[in-house]
Amino acid sequence: MPLSPRQTHLLDLIERPADLRALSRGSLAALAEEMRHALLEQVEATGGHLAANLGVVELTLALHRVFDTPYDRLVWDVGHQTYLHKMLTGRRAWMSQLRQHGGPAGFTRRAESEYDPFGAGHSSTSISAALGMALAAERKGEDRQAVAIIGDGAMTAGQAFEALNHAGDRQANLLVILNDNEMSISANVGALNQHLTRLRSKPVIERFRHSGEEILAQAGPLGELLGSTRAGLRDGMRHLLGTSSLFEELGFRYFGPIDGHDLDTLLDTLTNLREQHGPRLLHVVTQKGRGLVPAERDPVGFHGVGRNGVSRAMATSADKPAKPAGPPTWTEVAAARLEHHAEHDERVIAITPAMIEGSGLKGFAARFPKRLYDVGIAEQHAVTLAGGLATEGMRPVVAIYSTFLQRAWDQVIHDIALQDLPVTFLVDRAGLVGPDGPTHAGSFDLALGMSVPNLAIAVPADAQDLTAAIDWALAHDGPCLVRYPRDKCPDHLGGRPLAEGTTAPTLLRHSAANAPRRVLMIGIGAMVERLIPISEDLDATLVNLRWARPLAIEPLAELAAEHDAVVTVEEGARIGGVGSELLLALAEQGVSRPGLRLGIEDRFIEHGSREECLADTGLDSGSIAASIAAFIGDPDKVSAT
Template identity: 50%
Template sequence: MGAPVRRYGIIPLHSREAARPERNRCHPTAGAVGDRRDRRCRVRPRARCCVTLLSSIQNPGDLRRLSEAQLVQLAAEVRAFLIESVSQTGGHFGANLGVVELTIALHRVFDSPRDQIVWDVGHQAYVHKMLTGRMREFASLRKWRGMAGFPKRGESPHDVFGVGHASTSISAALGMAVARDLAGQHHHVVSVIGDGALTGGMAMEALNHAGDVGSDLLVILNDNEMSISENVGAMSQYLTRLRTDPAYSRAKAELESVLKRLPGIGKPLTSTLERVKDSMRHLVVPGLLFEGFGFKYLGPVDGHDLPALVHVLEDAKQLRGPVLLHCVTQKGKGYASAEAAPDKWHAWPSPAKTPGPPSYSQVFGETMIELARQNQKVVAVTPAMLSGSGLTTFQKTFPRRTFDVGIAEQHAATFCAGLAAAGLRPVLAIYSTFLQRAYDQVIHDICIQNLPVVIAIDRAGVVGPDGETHQGAFDIAFLRTVPNIVILAPKDENEMRLMLYTALQQPGPVAVRYPRADGSGVPMEPFREIPIGTAEVLRTGEQLAIWAIGPMVEVCLRAADILATQHGVEAAVVNARSVKPLDESLLLAHAERMPILTVEEGAVMGGFGSAVMETLTARGPCVAVARMGLPDRFIEHGTRSEQLADAGLTEADVVRVALALFEEAEPATGSAVRS
């Protein structure tokens, strides 16, 4: 048996006076223990050092040399460094400020990497990276070939599990705990999961399994009441009750003491009494939801009280079986603006945009308002990405027709299927990368029943600094094989509007995919339907046909100009628009006359180009075909243009491949189809 479970008092709600004015510069922390201001900053060598203790931490073991006061000092330095560093590079901000004390306490109490700390989502792992020898790397955070913004196994032995999507940590940690048990080892495994990520079905599945398996596992619930926007759902309300209701905790304490004093009155009565006691406990004991899952519940504990955290973690370490420590933190802690508006400071805000075309997400949000005004049946559904998807104003305009379902992509898809089955016209606003979570729901619940759900796929293609875990590479390849679905890809933001309008006129499911990018600044047309399955010839030419989709259309038009002016090759450029169904008659007509080059910002394997090849193989003439798209490897963090260059999707690449294809096809018309 492990040590008895200790209960920790309810803490007051976050005190606002803790908010300090922001100082986003390297500044000395006031004369606390270990402050040696003459030392040079390792991060900014020419600056006087604001992180004297922090720069002495080479690995987490160094934390164990520090006194309690020094740990508190270290937390201040970590915050100063975070503010300084992320203000320069950009990156996730609020969540990291919220876990400063928790991360220090974890690395003080546990022995990483022997003990395994698994982060959920991983956007809050910057402090973990600092304490595990990667301070110098912060200048390259989320930059091409620089340090990743998420834990990555290849980056450090302390990153025991790679991540970027939410709700995976309990499953992964449980796997590690079970592997440890089977190997007869004795280290600790800890999962750190946010209250937002806890809304994900996977987290529930893992809690359910962990309680059954019973392995030693510590789950730390980092409860800051926020997902990216305010957290939603009944679970969130339950956590709020645990956190904040002093009457609840007083009643709990009083009732527990009364129950303890109740006498046993003979055998038959005892069992009845026990049952009564048990059901009364269920009324008032906090954390019973988790205890029902087979976890010992500790907390809630103030996640900014470092000594208390160290203390409770030491206790938790002694316990056997699955344990859940409920830790209350404040997103953005220590930076006034981020405390006041944690949603806006989830990531460091991008510099004010120079006036220019709106982003696709913005246009999507505005279009949704117009469409909802026209059609009472239109409703919007988002799995926890309200602002990222451009739906903030839509929600304000149509609060009853907006559904933020939490980090629950699978539920979001089937919820839409239900809405559609009952006669509404749901639009599921979802990032390409997160749609991966809902594949079965798209097949089983939407497409088999041919329900008219519009799937608005944002961030399709490369996404920039979030990198590998967030690339929108696979949606065409995985959707294309599913019967009934129509897949559209606009060349610009105006076409996206028209496609959304068109999608809502269809009797079955339609996906519209668009990039994480600004539009081209084209004028917006009144709504009109684009005939499904028709492509658009934007440039004529008889020596080569370039079939492109999405933002690649613009790239190919520029490439075609170069081909004509510099190489004397006249290429047709086709905006395919409809990936499924394809405009087969136009494609076959082109294939009769010239080689075909396909270009897409999506996985080349199984993508749009594959659809073209399949059509030509089945019905076309023997013609040379080349495909360009995202390669069969994961593309790391960097800027969008670095990633497109890495993938070989620049206009120069299109020119190069087009010339090679043209030259290969030229001597012998009727050369074999190839890719």
């Protein structure tokens, strides 16, 4: 069922938030409906994060209505729920290119707009950033407001509580809005979620607090005395009823919970809080996927959708196209192998930081629910938890995106590698991820991991490599990282081992002995498949490295000695990457050859399609072929590509 277009007369009037503030209050409910439908049309055209944005329509409108943005700072956590914020801040027309090459990012970006005071992508950073802005305003004598908007899922991360603790201690002029939709990407877990559930169920104290404020304000000195007595009574009632909030213990005044879809309540409450000072927390209850029934029923499935995803969601089952056939993804292959091991070894335990669906663990969760720990957005805890399990004979597997593993490298080094504990890391989304851009790219895991003692690193090129790597990792008495991209996974690329042992590289192609300039190409991970036709075209030798650590340097040195030049290709940071280590190790073996290292350049690669991102850093097939041909001095090959 196609999405029907709808007039947006009110939204069309808004170029900046000042235009929103000029509208009558009575027109805002209609504006909210126009915004919600415009959002559906937008995501239908470009794809993107849907359910979270549907849940903050009224909240976004109210924030820009009440606060003097951009003078007042709105700091959105994660930033994937800011499509409406972007529409209201001069970027509505540009949104037709959302998450596309040259278009606006799917998250907040300082370079995009003065209304984005802090960039985002990863979770749980907003309170720290907004606190920094609040403290700066205090030092400069400015009366601007700093507002952090953070979801209850993001509140499970330690950084959020570190910032709350500091803000409460400093009594900073900071407003935190807790957007409570009981979700991150997956359903929320943990004691904090249970605490918020109790708060949602006991709003009686807030009704008590509001009921006499106006009377006391008019009572002069007697009102002040009664007010202090009443505050003590209120606090006593909180403890008696078990509703004293954790946030009050951290030094915040707690307000709420309120209905995040009731515009009048939002506007009145935010107006009141704008006039107050000190650390305040407003608890707003919203519904992820609000206004689109399929998304309300399945907010996880509608967290992110592709183009035409809205109309597909609204189609009847008979109208919905069948899922296209094709090879499985790397995620699916890894998840299936993990389930295989869990079926045969009760020591195998899976751990994920709020990424059950994204890491392919839904099947594992269904089959082995007592052996899956979803720790919430708590990457550091996830890694050290795995370490503790490993000390007691378990075989923990941390399923995590490369970009989120960045948040836990101290734990990988200090808690796992230093103690040589048998923890397996299934590192998904390694390399460039396309539309999600630089905040979510897995560019740095190889460069970070190559220098860590005891850490084995598998760089599989196909499904056979991947399953063999997981088998090896779960039998290995030490830490192992297995990295793979977000893409379809080839079954088997062939080749023969260059040496004995599971971690040996394989030779896929050997150049002719009489070639005028013999080149050894060493492919790392998913880049190997791209190199096969290039090696044939250039008559080059091609090796699938398979393992970055330990490096099987002896057979590679023997092979390199037969060639005039060595080329390495990896979908990771070129500086400090596998190619650098390979060429250095070859030189130490006495095999010094001209070397070309291809990888992600020393810059952040902007969003676009995966192929556009690869081309942007010279890792698409045409650019790789041209770079190698130029390196070996073959101008005909350069012009041919």
